Amino acid sequence: MSINNVTINAPATESAHGPAPRRYVRKTQMRIVLHQLSKNKGAMVGLFIILAIVLVAIFADVLFDYDRDVVGIHISQKLLRPSWAHPFGTDDLGRDIFIRVLYGSRYSVSVGVVATIIGLGIGVVLGAIAGYYCGLAEDIIMRFNDILSAVPSILMGIVIVSAMGATTFNLMLAIGITSVPQFVRITRASVLTVRNQEYIEALHAAGISEARIIAFHVLPNCLSPIIVQATLRIASAIIAASSLSFLGLGVPAPAPEWGSMLSLGRQYVRTASYLTIFPGLAILVTVLAFNLLGDGLRDAIDPKLKK
Amino acid sequence: METMKSLHDPVLEVEDLSVQFVTEDETVNAVNHISFKLRKGRTLGFVGETGAGKTTTALALLRLVPNPGKVESKRIEVCGREVSAMTARQLEKYRGDDIAMIFQDPMTALNPVFTVGQQIADSILLHQDVTYGEAMKKAEEMLELVGIPASRQAEYPHQFSGGMKQRVVIAIALACNPEVMIADEPTTALDVTIQAQVLNLMKKLRDDRRMSMIMITHNLGIIADICDEVAVMYAGRIVETGTLVEVFNHTKHPYTEGLFNSLPNILNRTAKLKPIPGLMPDPSNLPVGCAFAPRCRYAGPDCTCAQPKAHWFSDTHTVACAAYERVGFTIDRPEKK
Amino acid sequence: MEKNVSNTILEVKDLKKHFKTSRGMLHAVDGVSFSIEYGKTLGIVGESGCGKTTLGRTILRLVEPTSGGIMLEGRDITKLNLRDMKKVRKDIQIIFQDPFSSLDPRNTISQALTEVVKVNKIRSGKQEIKDRVLQLMETVGLAERLINTYPHELDGGRRQRIGIARALAMEPKFIVCDEPVSALDVSIQAQILNLLQELQETLGLSYIFITHDLAVVNHFADVIAVMYLGQIVEKAPTEELFAHPLHPYTQALLSAIPIPEILVERPRILLRGEITSPINPKDECRFGNRCFHDCKECRGSNPVLREVSPDHFVACCKV
Numbered sequence: 001m002s003i004n005n006v007t008i009n010a011p012a013t014e015s016a017h018g019p020a021p022r023r024y025v026r027k028t029q030m031r032i033v034l035h036q037l038s039k040n041k042g043a044m045v046g047l048f049i050i051l052a053i054v055l056v057a058i059f060a061d062v063l064f065d066y067d068r069d070v071v072g073i074h075i076s077q078k079l080l081r082p083s084w085a086h087p088f089g090t091d092d093l094g095r096d097i098f099i100r101v102l103y104g105s106r107y108s109v110s111v112g113v114v115a116t117i118i119g120l121g122i123g124v125v126l127g128a129i130a131g132y133y134c135g136l137a138e139d140i141i142m143r144f145n146d147i148l149s150a151v152p153s154i155l156m157g158i159v160i161v162s163a164m165g166a167t168t169f170n171l172m173l174a175i176g177i178t179s180v181p182q183f184v185r186i187t188r189a190s191v192l193t194v195r196n197q198e199y200i201e202a203l204h205a206a207g208i209s210e211a212r213i214i215a216f217h218v219l220p221n222c223l224s225p226i227i228v229q230a231t232l233r234i235a236s237a238i239i240a241a242s243s244l245s246f247l248g249l250g251v252p253a254p255a256p257e258w259g260s261m262l263s264l265g266r267q268y269v270r271t272a273s274y275l276t277i278f279p280g281l282a283i284l285v286t287v288l289a290f291n292l293l294g295d296g297l298r299d300a301i302d303p304k305l306k307k
Numbered sequence: 308m309e310t311m312k313s314l315h316d317p318v319l320e321v322e323d324l325s326v327q328f329v330t331e332d333e334t335v336n337a338v339n340h341i342s343f344k345l346r347k348g349r350t351l352g353f354v355g356e357t358g359a360g361k362t363t364t365a366l367a368l369l370r371l372v373p374n375p376g377k378v379e380s381k382r383i384e385v386c387g388r389e390v391s392a393m394t395a396r397q398l399e400k401y402r403g404d405d406i407a408m409i410f411q412d413p414m415t416a417l418n419p420v421f422t423v424g425q426q427i428a429d430s431i432l433l434h435q436d437v438t439y440g441e442a443m444k445k446a447e448e449m450l451e452l453v454g455i456p457a458s459r460q461a462e463y464p465h466q467f468s469g470g471m472k473q474r475v476v477i478a479i480a481l482a483c484n485p486e487v488m489i490a491d492e493p494t495t496a497l498d499v500t501i502q503a504q505v506l507n508l509m510k511k512l513r514d515d516r517r518m519s520m521i522m523i524t525h526n527l528g529i530i531a532d533i534c535d536e537v538a539v540m541y542a543g544r545i546v547e548t549g550t551l552v553e554v555f556n557h558t559k560h561p562y563t564e565g566l567f568n569s570l571p572n573i574l575n576r577t578a579k580l581k582p583i584p585g586l587m588p589d590p591s592n593l594p595v596g597c598a599f600a601p602r603c604r605y606a607g608p609d610c611t612c613a614q615p616k617a618h619w620f621s622d623t624h625t626v627a628c629a630a631y632e633r634v635g636f637t638i639d640r641p642e643k644k
Numbered sequence: 645m646e647k648n649v650s651n652t653i654l655e656v657k658d659l660k661k662h663f664k665t666s667r668g669m670l671h672a673v674d675g676v677s678f679s680i681e682y683g684k685t686l687g688i689v690g691e692s693g694c695g696k697t698t699l700g701r702t703i704l705r706l707v708e709p710t711s712g713g714i715m716l717e718g719r720d721i722t723k724l725n726l727r728d729m730k731k732v733r734k735d736i737q738i739i740f741q742d743p744f745s746s747l748d749p750r751n752t753i754s755q756a757l758t759e760v761v762k763v764n765k766i767r768s769g770k771q772e773i774k775d776r777v778l779q780l781m782e783t784v785g786l787a788e789r790l791i792n793t794y795p796h797e798l799d800g801g802r803r804q805r806i807g808i809a810r811a812l813a814m815e816p817k818f819i820v821c822d823e824p825v826s827a828l829d830v831s832i833q834a835q836i837l838n839l840l841q842e843l844q845e846t847l848g849l850s851y852i853f854i855t856h857d858l859a860v861v862n863h864f865a866d867v868i869a870v871m872y873l874g875q876i877v878e879k880a881p882t883e884e885l886f887a888h889p890l891h892p893y894t895q896a897l898l899s900a901i902p903i904p905e906i907l908v909e910r911p912r913i914l915l916r917g918e919i920t921s922p923i924n925p926k927d928e929c930r931f932g933n934r935c936f937h938d939c940k941e942c943r944g945s946n947p948v949l950r951e952v953s954p955d956h957f958v959a960c961c962k963v
Binding site: 356357468469470471498499500501502503504506507525526527528529530531532551552555556565566567568569570571572573574576578579580581582583584586 | 691692799801829830831832833834835837838856858859860862863864882883886896897899900901902903904905906907912914915918919
């Protein structure tokens with residue numbers, strides 16, 4: 001009765017029919033997505049800009065001396081117009097805007113990434129629980145989520161930062177928490193879809209345990225929309241960080257956060273508009289780059305999902 | 308004599324039709340140089356497996372091949388007019404007036420936010436110079452015609468069952484009295500008993516209106532039930548075509564034989580199934596010779612070097628198989644009376 | 645149906661599965677009983693919505709039954725706890741209808757089969773597991789070179805072979821085949837049917853074969869049960885059922901099969917209407933409103949399944 005050593009004379013499907021057709025070339029999903037992505041010009045531009053910004057952010061300390069170049073006051077050189085020596089000009093304390101903008105990428109990128117990771121971590125866990133186990137757990141999580149998303153995110157950020165103090169980490173935490181509802185919703189939706197797929201039932205029938213199914217089969221199949229969402233969230237986190245800093249609730253002065261630079265330049269907007277134009281452009285370009293990449297990722301992943 | 312002549316005039320004539328889908332990565336040859344004719348009041352069945360090019364052929368007749376499809380043909384003539392030369396305005400009139408299509412899935416073919424009456428009336432309004440009231444009245448008549456009480460015209464598609472929806476789809480297709488009706492797997496999504504109802508309805512409507520019909524299906528049983536002529540498709544080509552009797556009882560092509568052999572025979576339950584080994588070739592990577600040769604029991608070296616030429620067994624029965632160049636070649640399937 | 649108990653691998657007694665819906669209780673499976681002998685195939689035929697798929701899932705307890713018994717080799721598995729059930733799962737397996745959605749798109753053939761063999765401790769040791777996977781692939785006719793391919797790179801027939809290999813990995817005695825060929829093309833369908841038949845002969849498997857295709861079930865099953873709205877309306881050995889269909893629904897089903905031969909006009913029974921809703925059914929013949937007999941008796945009560953000739957059961961008041 002056992003199937004040991006039984007070889008059925010299977011119909012000769014797999015032999016002697018010429019070379020394997022082309023589609024049997026091994027293709028992982030990852031490779032397909034990357035290939036699709038590489039064909040999308042917008043996404044590639046976005047990716048290139050992001051890489052450049054990240055490189056600048058990493059090596060900012062090597063390139064510039066924080067105390068001298070970034071926060072050091074040189075009154076003699078205050079409010080200079082853009083020139084070869086100071087491509088973006090200097091501010092009212094004589095600090096070079098170009099260097100400050102480059103250095104500011106550190107804050108924006110790190111706040112964007114860390115805040116998104118915080119939101120992602122909390123959101124995915126809650127979303128997966130809500131999606132996989134229906135009933136009371138789902139109700140509690142989703143109602144809590146509804147309440148959280150009913151509060152305007154900037155207001156929530158203000159409340160958290162002013163209650164806990166204006167430090168960079170609190171800023172990350174505040175922005176992270178405001179992005180939780182989105183991650184909960186998107187994770188729950190995709191877990192719900194995947195959970196009802198026949199292969200999950202097949203795995204149950206094959207005696208695979210629940211925990212294993214969630215960790216190795218449900219979540220990996222939900223990853224794509226979550227990754228796309230995360231990329232887009234980084235962009236909005238950067239905007240949120242700048243807004244809070246603009247209001248004086250973010251990265252404390254004199255750190256060259258783009259939002260606080262905008263805030264400082266506000267009073268000179270008529271006479272020295274370059275004080276606001278360049279930090280503003282930096283925010284715009286960074287956010288645009290993440291959005292381009294996120295949209296590209298979505299397009300690259302989607303046709304695969306439809307298949 | 309006049310009527311005799313019109314009986315034999317083809318309402319639809321296709322010569323050398325090819326459809327390719329060209330993308331950066333590959334070129335999919337969905338339909339390759341096919342030619343066929345459909346005479347008035349006759350039903351032509353296209354039979355073949357998934358990916359054989361049946362649906363693409365139908366879409367090409369309606370000029371509805373989706374991007375990035377490229378259609379090439381010497382001639383696609385419907386009711387004496389060349390389809391490939393039509394302007395957008397003409398096409399709109401042509402679809403519906405001359406030719407109409409019934410799709411496979413009635414669940415998605417109807418718009419969920421309009422009542423079925425409105426949907427039928429819409430298609431009438433588009434093609435005929437009538438008022439909305441007249442169109443609605445005609446729509447009710449159409450519903451009665453397909454066996455749905457006219458009173459249900461104000462209901463939405465979700466209030467209908469699958470079989471009823473397919474009847475509504477048929478009513479929309481027939482609303483403008485087309486000369487040719489294309490039915491693409493019209494009963495695949497339906498249950499057997501409902502399938503019988505819908506097929507009966509289609510047969511009756513076809514006979515009453517002396518319509519010509521193209522029936523696309525993978526089910527040889529439906530072909531036997533409803534068609535006069537059959538075209539067997541494989542990898543984008545017609546490999547065998549003839550009248551129903553010729554193809555079913557005097558089968559000549561090895562692929563057609565293989566199809567019959569792989570079906571469980573309901574009249575002889577112990578007969579062993581003889582599947583066709585292997586798979587249909589990748590349509591983006593077709594062989595130079597006969598596409599069926601790698602799976603064919605009778606294939607010889609003569610099959611792989613060039614496309615097989617057509618062999619005529621009667622005025623209507625054509626087979627594309629190189630094995631018939633060999634003297635005395637026959638396939639194993641016995642001829643039937 | 646007094647059969648020698650030792651001959652019976654599976655016996656289902658008055659199995660019911662009701663779902664709660666917003667419009668009332670949905671009687672998906674409503675009092676189904678049958679038994680299957682070792683090495684035999686029971687075909688379950690019916691149209692969509694008749695509860696045949698739920699029945700298959702319930703037998704594996706992928707869906708918990710509302711009431712009734714499922715006796716596997718004399719042991720009622722509806723009463724087992726999760727851990728004991730896990731052991732029993734090795735004996736009963738399932739092959740799914742849709743080879744495109746029943747495989748995890750992120751797992752290669754090798755990963756999918758290895759996981760089942762490993763987790764269920766069918767084999768241990770890296771090499772042994774790998775040998776087992778290769779052996780399974782050979783059993784179902786998959787070439788070794790495909791071991792690292794993903795499901796989306798394969799056609800429906802090959803995917804279904806993976807599904808079969810996954811079921812066989814547990815060394816089951818009994819397999820529920822839920823429309824295993826209805827998503828496949830005819831030429832591939834025959835390959836899979838032949839494979840299933842050969843496996844049955846060599847491994848002595850018993851099958852429940854769920855399908856809507858009467859031609860396939862006629863070819864494949866030893867005994868056929870016809871289901872309508874959650875209940876079996878007729879059950880008989882295949883040849884008997886096709887030769888002497890007694891229930892009006894069976895008669896209509898048989899007459900509606902399109903036969904791929906040119907035949908002299910054959911009488912066709914066209915039924916009125918369509919299958920009614922299985923929500924809160926009344927106590928009357930469930931087929932009554934589509935039946936061509938139109939008798940009064942079945943308006944009063946739902947006819948029960950009774951034996952009219954040896955092994956031939958029908959639920960109809962006209963018989």
